[in-house]
Amino acid sequence: MFQSNKEYIDFLIQSGVHTFLKETPNNLLENKELKEKSVKKKDIKALEDIYEINELITLILNHKNILKKTAKKLVLYDGDLQSSLMIIGEAPGQEEDEQGIPFVGRAGQLLNKMLSAINLERKNVYITNVLPWRPPQNRTPTDQEILDFLPFLQKQIEIVKPKFIYLLGTTAAKAILSTPLSLGKLRGQWHEYKSININTPIKVLVSYHPAFLLRSPNYKKDAWSDLQMLEKKINEN
Numbered sequence: 001m002f003q004s005n006k007e008y009i010d011f012l013i014q015s016g017v018h019t020f021l022k023e024t025p026n027n028l029l030e031n032k033e034l035k036e037k038s039v040k041k042k043d044i045k046a047l048e049d050i051y052e053i054n055e056l057i058t059l060i061l062n063h064k065n066i067l068k069k070t071a072k073k074l075v076l077y078d079g080d081l082q083s084s085l086m087i088i089g090e091a092p093g094q095e096e097d098e099q100g101i102p103f104v105g106r107a108g109q110l111l112n113k114m115l116s117a118i119n120l121e122r123k124n125v126y127i128t129n130v131l132p133w134r135p136p137q138n139r140t141p142t143d144q145e146i147l148d149f150l151p152f153l154q155k156q157i158e159i160v161k162p163k164f165i166y167l168l169g170t171t172a173a174k175a176i177l178s179t180p181l182s183l184g185k186l187r188g189q190w191h192e193y194k195s196i197n198i199n200t201p202i203k204v205l206v207s208y209h210p211a212f213l214l215r216s217p218n219y220k221k222d223a224w225s226d227l228q229m230l231e232k233k234i235n236e237n
């Protein structure tokens with residue numbers, strides 16, 4: 001009845017068949033956009049050979065991870081790749097996941113206000129997160145997830161080479177300073193981030209996450225004094 005397989009397949013498509021049964025389940029929820037962006041394995045550079053953000057994006061898009069299955073968009077960074085200031089948050093929330101841009105929700109609006117209070121604009125700083133994919137229901141990232149994505153965050157630091165890093169919240173402090181100490185103990189003093197791939201240690205300041213400040217406005221006074229410390233150091237350099 002059919003002269004070729006192609007003719008048969010065309011007939012099926014015209015009849016409304018769009019999926020073949022397989023031995024394993026078809027993932028009908030798979031994110032098409034991410035799939036389209038994936039490239040041939042041979043074109044993906046290894047992390048140690050990456051010097052540009054676009055190559056890193058390709059690597060992360062092709063890095064197997066469970067969070068990618070539930071997230072909508074990769075959220076890597078916003079702002080200026082040449083900035084001397086890098087701001088690191090925790091992970092994308094719902095709005096960030098929808099737009100593919102970090103800190104665009106309520107916490108992001110507060111972050112914008114915090115920056116403008118020390119005469120900075122978000123377009124002039126580099127903003128990123130420890131995790132580039134939204135954890136389901138905005139849950140806190142696990143230690144395993146932090147470790148899994150840490151090399152990508154470290155690579156961003158090597159690409160941007162900021163002079164200062166401002167860490168927002170415990171997850172970012174844990175990832176960059178490898179410490180279990182509380183924010184209360186870490187804030188109010190300068191720390192250093194060192195890596196064999198970076199010539200000069202980077203000055204690091206830790207402060208409260210804007211989402212926490214929205215829930216606990218009593219801490220805004222401390223956050224303001226952290227911002228002033230940051231402004232002073234930027235102006236001295």
Ligand code: URA
Pocket residue numbers: 089090091092093096101102103104105107108129211
């Ligand atoms: N909280 C974060 O830590 N990062 C975002 O991008 C948004 C909210």
